Amino acid sequence: MSGLILKLSPKERILINGAVIENGDRRSRLAIMTPDANILRLRDAIHPEDAKTPVRRVCYAVQLVLTGDTTTDDAHLPLLRHIEELSQVFVDTDSRKHLDMASDALVQGDHYKCLKALRTLIPREDRLLATRN
Numbered sequence: 001m002s003g004l005i006l007k008l009s010p011k012e013r014i015l016i017n018g019a020v021i022e023n024g025d026r027r028s029r030l031a032i033m034t035p036d037a038n039i040l041r042l043r044d045a046i047h048p049e050d051a052k053t054p055v056r057r058v059c060y061a062v063q064l065v066l067t068g069d070t071t072t073d074d075a076h077l078p079l080l081r082h083i084e085e086l087s088q089v090f091v092d093t094d095s096r097k098h099l100d101m102a103s104d105a106l107v108q109g110d111h112y113k114c115l116k117a118l119r120t121l122i123p124r125e126d127r128l129l130a131t132r133n
Contacts, residue, residue: 003031004039008029014042015038038068039112056122059122062111062118079114083103086099098121
């Protein structure tokens with residue numbers, strides 16, 4: 001069993017099962033062996049007031065699962081629906097690949113990979129929204 005490997009920068013903070021943990025003065029590497037641990041890098045966290053766009057809202061919903069604020073069962077179907085809605089907007093091949101990765105990760109229960117795949121769409125969404133203004 002390999003688990004999740006986190007490489008942390010000095011003073012980087014992570015949330016593990018509701019506890020905020022700060023790394024020391026040196027880079028470090030942690031292996032999280034518990035498969036159902038709720039983990040979120042705080043540098044990746046989206047604050048509720050920043051979840052104003054469709055992609056950010058879906059990322060925030062996945063984040064709530066990672067922090068343990070929403071159960072996997074409660075979030076599963078709504079997240080699949082939201083990812084499907086995003087696939088109707090992001091129709092280019094690369095975006096579809098990331099949405100497929102997010103869907104597959106969600107089905108496998110790997111919310112961290114799901115969030116990682118969805119976050120790649122944020123810059124694209126920003127460009128789309130910038131061209132509309």
